[in-house]
Amino acid sequence: MNALMDNAELQGLIKRCPPEIYRQLEIKHVGTGEILFFQGETPRFTYILLEGNFKSYHCNPLGAKYFIAILYPGEILGEVEGLESLPYCGTLEAIRDSTLLVIPHAVYEEWLRQDVNFSLYVYKVLCRKFYSLVKKSAEDGLYPLKYRLLNLLIYLHGENGAGMPVQKELLVETLGSTPPSIERIIADLTAKELIECRDAEIRVLSVDGLNKELWLS
Structure with a gap:
């Protein structure tokens, strides 16, 4: 026990x-x-x-x-x-x-x-x-894909603990979208240095940055 x-x-x-x-x-x-x-x-x-x-x-x-x-x-x-x-x-x-x-x-x-x-x-x-x-x-039903992806990344980062990676496959399954659509958003967030993606794992670099993107999306 x-x-x-x-x-x-x-x-x-x-x-x-x-x-x-x-x-x-x-x-x-x-x-x-x-x-x-x-x-x-x-x-x-x-x-x-x-x-x-x-x-x-x-x-x-x-x-x-x-x-x-x-x-x-x-x-x-x-x-x-x-x-x-x-x-x-x-x-x-x-x-x-x-x-x-x-x-x-x-x-x-x-x-x-x-x-x-x-x-x-x-x-x-x-x-x-x-x-x-x-x-x-x-x-x-109401929010665009980028909003839902950002919200999920922030949530998983908080639940998993700082520095713990998120599996890209899990994002695709959770959001019910196509891999290319997810990849475009991930590429944008990576270019803004808000996340990094290696070997199909995503690490959050800036929660504050993701929150700003969330409210702008």
């Missing part, structure tokens, strides 16, 4: 976790590029992301991907499908080495019943997730 101890709020929840529930929790490690679960699969577990990141996407019958979200530590995965006995609505793929807390569905439901603090934590996580999805849907 060492990975769990890095999150103060989750640490407190685990300390208050009933012993019969704690004994049934497990830790799972998923490597970069590995799939946690596929769209359409029958859920068996609920997961809490402790370390790392996942991307969530939905595929149509022809294989085209619709990006849903990037998931960060503290988020709960598969909770809706598990509680409602529904197939997973999307595929979850690790975009860096990740560690998860694995909770059997029956145990997850019992934890919710017994621990009001855990229930409140889950409620807050779901509210943040819903807010983010509504915001993304609005921005996808």
Whole structure:
């Protein structure tokens, strides 16, 4: 459970976790590029992301991907499908080495019943997730590509930590645009020395500069 101890709020929840529930929790490690679960699969577990990141996407019958979200530590995965006995609505793929807390569905439901603090934590996580999805849907329909790319770069830079690279492929998938369109904007930002791009990885050089571009776009 060492990975769990890095999150103060989750640490407190685990300390208050009933012993019969704690004994049934497990830790799972998923490597970069590995799939946690596929769209359409029958859920068996609920997961809490402790370390790392996942991307969530939905595929149509022809294989085209619709990006849903990037998931960060503290988020709960598969909770809706598990509680409602529904197939997973999307595929979850690790975009860096990740560690998860694995909770059997029956145990997850019992934890919710017994621990009001855990229930409140889950409620807050779901509210943040819903807010983010509504915001993304609005921005996808109303804002130009450059605005959305700048906004995403600033967001990922803040979440990943200063100096951490962003994968160019992730930008293409997330924004649902063509590589040439993304490349033109990246080339412009590189020429202005706001970012640098090497080996398909993008590093932010000036967050202030990106914010200025954001409000001008």
